[in-house]
Amino acid sequence: MLPSLNGETRLHLILGDPVGQTKSPSGLTGEFVARGANAICIPVHIAPADFDAFVAAAKRGQNIDGIVITIPHKFAALRHCDEASDRARFLGAANLLHRIAADRWRGDMTDGAAMVAALRRAGFNPAGKRALVIGAGGAGSAVALALIEAEVATLAVADMDTERRSTLIERMAARAPGAVRTGTTDAAGFDLVVNATPAGMQPTDPLPVDAARLEPSAYVADLITRPVLTPLLEAARRRGCKVVTGEDMFAAQAGDMADILLAPPAS
Amino acid sequence: MLPSLNGETRLHLILGDPVGQTKSPSGLTGEFVARGANAICIPVHIAPADFDAFVAAAKRGQNIDGIVITIPHKFAALRHCDEASDRARFLGAANLLHRIAADRWRGDMTDGAAMVAALRRAGFNPAGKRALVIGAGGAGSAVALALIEAEVATLAVADMDTERRSTLIERMAARAPGAVRTGTTDAAGFDLVVNATPAGMQPTDPLPVDAARLEPSAYVADLITRPVLTPLLEAARRRGCKVVTGEDMFAAQAGDMADILLAPPAS
Numbered sequence: 001m002l003p004s005l006n007g008e009t010r011l012h013l014i015l016g017d018p019v020g021q022t023k024s025p026s027g028l029t030g031e032f033v034a035r036g037a038n039a040i041c042i043p044v045h046i047a048p049a050d051f052d053a054f055v056a057a058a059k060r061g062q063n064i065d066g067i068v069i070t071i072p073h074k075f076a077a078l079r080h081c082d083e084a085s086d087r088a089r090f091l092g093a094a095n096l097l098h099r100i101a102a103d104r105w106r107g108d109m110t111d112g113a114a115m116v117a118a119l120r121r122a123g124f125n126p127a128g129k130r131a132l133v134i135g136a137g138g139a140g141s142a143v144a145l146a147l148i149e150a151e152v153a154t155l156a157v158a159d160m161d162t163e164r165r166s167t168l169i170e171r172m173a174a175r176a177p178g179a180v181r182t183g184t185t186d187a188a189g190f191d192l193v194v195n196a197t198p199a200g201m202q203p204t205d206p207l208p209v210d211a212a213r214l215e216p217s218a219y220v221a222d223l224i225t226r227p228v229l230t231p232l233l234e235a236a237r238r239r240g241c242k243v244v245t246g247e248d249m250f251a252a253q254a255g256d257m258a259d260i261l262l263a264p265p266a267s
Numbered sequence: 268m269l270p271s272l273n274g275e276t277r278l279h280l281i282l283g284d285p286v287g288q289t290k291s292p293s294g295l296t297g298e299f300v301a302r303g304a305n306a307i308c309i310p311v312h313i314a315p316a317d318f319d320a321f322v323a324a325a326k327r328g329q330n331i332d333g334i335v336i337t338i339p340h341k342f343a344a345l346r347h348c349d350e351a352s353d354r355a356r357f358l359g360a361a362n363l364l365h366r367i368a369a370d371r372w373r374g375d376m377t378d379g380a381a382m383v384a385a386l387r388r389a390g391f392n393p394a395g396k397r398a399l400v401i402g403a404g405g406a407g408s409a410v411a412l413a414l415i416e417a418e419v420a421t422l423a424v425a426d427m428d429t430e431r432r433s434t435l436i437e438r439m440a441a442r443a444p445g446a447v448r449t450g451t452t453d454a455a456g457f458d459l460v461v462n463a464t465p466a467g468m469q470p471t472d473p474l475p476v477d478a479a480r481l482e483p484s485a486y487v488a489d490l491i492t493r494p495v496l497t498p499l500l501e502a503a504r505r506r507g508c509k510v511v512t513g514e515d516m517f518a519a520q521a522g523d524m525a526d527i528l529l530a531p532p533a534s
């Protein structure tokens with residue numbers, strides 16, 4: 001899958017804790033190769049306590065052009081950006097850092113757009129729909145913003161961390177007055193349910209919503225990439241729901257991410 | 268060449284300035300794959316000013332198991348080792364750092380043994396021979412020590428940095444009294460001439476020795492890997508000498524390096 005690996009290879013890292021579940025090393029590297037680039041995406045397992053020093057050091061690597069960020073570093077990542085996209089600034093988070101000049105890095109947050117793209121690919125148009133997002137962390141916030149921008153009629157946000165939940169709801173309400181409210185684990189009445197919590201990565205995790213209350217007509221999406229079919233998605237399928245996996249979401253954004261990461265620095 | 272690149276891939280870095288010329292990314296990765304390991308060696312271009320912070324950060328990467336060191340970082344590398352081989356301590360330099368426990372790293376310096384192995388493969392037995400080493404840096408010191416250990420009769424060391432040269436000669440003389448002396452760019456009378464300077468990486472570089480004075484029966488070796496046939500080696504061939512390239516040297520040590528790097532940590 002990697003025609004050239006040599007001293008001239010350009011690097012893109014994906015930083016996470018854990019990192020074993022990520023699809024970027026194979027998926028992004030495949031996109032790089034398809035574009036004719038001698039570039040690779042490699043996983044680095046970095047704990048939160050080591051994150052800031054590691055990113056500062058990685059940015060000094062002269063052949064390191066991009067840093068992809070996954071759980072739990074997306075909020076911490078933004079402070080390492082010299083500039084950032086509107087959506088990254090609004091969300092206070094970044095999942096993508098790319099070098100735009102010798103000593104200058106730009107942050108972006110593509111998770112939300114990726115989920116909306118994956119939903120559209122699966123046949124779901126968010127406009128006018130009622131959506132429930134579970135989890136108000138970095139990825140959940142990004143999905144919430146992208147759903148507002150895709151003009152959902154209702155956005156309910158649930159999180160066990162009520163302060164984090166309320167903060168997200170307040171900020172989203174400013175963008176779409178009247179459309180945003182507090183959600184719970186009750187999925188009844190929603191056209192779309194998105195899990196943006198880690199619940200489902202371990203087989204013993206409880207379901208993030210009560211599956212018996214899922215509307216059989218609903219779309220259910222999960223940001224988790226391993227297992228691909230989380231217990232929530234399996235339960236949703238049994239209810240007759242259509243499902244969108246974390247892999248679907250990654251596949252929907254890999255090309256766009258590769259284009260951003262491979263854009264040559266200005267200097 | 269890389270059957271599996273995913274979130275579980277273990278990392279080995281090679282750090283240099285420059286790094287584009289290194290053979291480790293393809294060569295070591297090939298050795299890892301041949302041993303059935305999901306591991307990769309990737310190049311990172313790090314300037315001396317950034318080296319210490321980068322190594323400290325890289326050691327915090329939980330899937331980073333090894334760090335290979337090339338020009339000009341071999342002396343700086345040793346201070347990042349919690350323990351080191353005898354030869355690395357004697358030389359004050361390391362070309363290989365490997366994780367031996369969760370938070371413990373061991374340094375080694377395999378360049379000298381690699382050169383002697385490559386010479387033996389090419390049919391040259393150093394015992395009793397007269398050797399001239401040009402360059403008293405990290406790699407040159409390692410080659411000098413390995414030649415002493417391989418029982419050369421004479422070891423002459425040349426370096427434009429006379430203090431560095433004298434320091435190396437003093438230390439080697441303690442190991443092999445009477446055998447070690449100051450060398451010049453005059454290759455006459457030597458059975459073996461080794462270039463351990465960067466002269467030859469650029470086409471405009473002067474030759475490290477006067478090629479007209481090479482003995483036609485001599486072996487001439489160069490540690491430079493790009494170009495593979497340096498101007499010195501080309502001139503040596505024209506004189507009728509046998510040559511050993513930096514690629515030969517790398518090939519002679521890649522398997523041993525991979526074995527060291529893949530050894531599992533004690534905890």
